[in-house]
Amino acid sequence: DFGFGNFYKSGEPLTTWCGSPPYAAPEVFEGQQYEGPQLDIWSMGVVLYVLVCGALPFDGPTLPILRQRVLEGRFRIPYFMSEECEHLIRRMLVLDPSKRLTIAQIKEHKWMLVEVPAQRPILYPPGQENEPSIGEYNEQVLRLMHSLGIDQQKTLENKSYNHFAAIYYLLVERLKSHRSSFPVEQRLDARQRRPSTIAEQTVAKVRS
Structure with a gap:
């Protein structure tokens, strides 16, 4: 993937198309110059959404449809997503690049500071049937x-x-x-x- 990357210097906008379409920011689809870190924040927001929801926030059967959905910037928030997580993702997937959170702000976000249990809970006891049934x-x-x-x-x-x-x-x-x-x-x-x-x-x- 580094073959699709680019070198970035602060204050020098980029124009290279980088990344996969579902993870690309609106400014890339519009062919605008962009700041590397702001573009990466959008892509990280997409990745975070996928990790939490198991699906892409923006998707479509064709590239034009995908482009339109990205430019609209609208996506679903499932019922199981916490308010803190939703707030973080919405502040990362902002159409205006200048209004997206920075890495420093993300690290200090409330959702990022939640304490994680040292040991993961066991969801299913050993020997329990894994085959789902209608219930x-x-x-x-x-x-x-x-x-x-x-x-x-x-x-x-x-x-x-x-x-x-x-x-x-x-x-x-x-x-x-x-x-x-x-x-x-x-x-x-x-x-x-x-x-x-x-x-x-x-x-x-x-x-x-």
């Missing part, structure tokens, strides 16, 4: 993955722990944590919810 949480997670453009069938088609399954289990845990923060009487009984044809069709395809 209260699974149904909503499959809907969310569908809205993000993630193939649900690849998530359930085998018991291997691929990146589809990783996204699925992370979303399940996030949803469980979100649900547990509400009083029991406010939770919607599974039998009262509208059935998910997306989830049912996915499992039917896998089992067939």
Whole structure:
């Protein structure tokens, strides 16, 4: 990837197209001169979004459509993203390069200063079945993955722990944590919810 890089000196704008289109900043798509660090902040914002959400903030079937979406600067914020993380990403994915956060500001952002547990919690006990089944949480997670453009069938088609399954289990845990923060009487009984044809069709395809 260094073959697509460029040398940068402060005060000397660049014009080279660098990076993959989904990670490119608006000023690159518009063919404008740009400051290297400001461009990198945008790309880092895209990477952070992908790490948190498992999908690109800007995507499209063709380059013109992708370009239009990047220039509009609008993207979805999933329900499981924290307010601090959303604030950081929105301050990085700013159309005006001069208004984006700097590296120093990112390092001091509240989301970056959150204490991380020394040991990762065990999400699933040893020996627990990895194959998802339709249930209260699974149904909503499959809907969310569908809205993000993630193939649900690849998530359930085998018991291997691929990146589809990783996204699925992370979303399940996030949803469980979100649900547990509400009083029991406010939770919607599974039998009262509208059935998910997306989830049912996915499992039917896998089992067939």
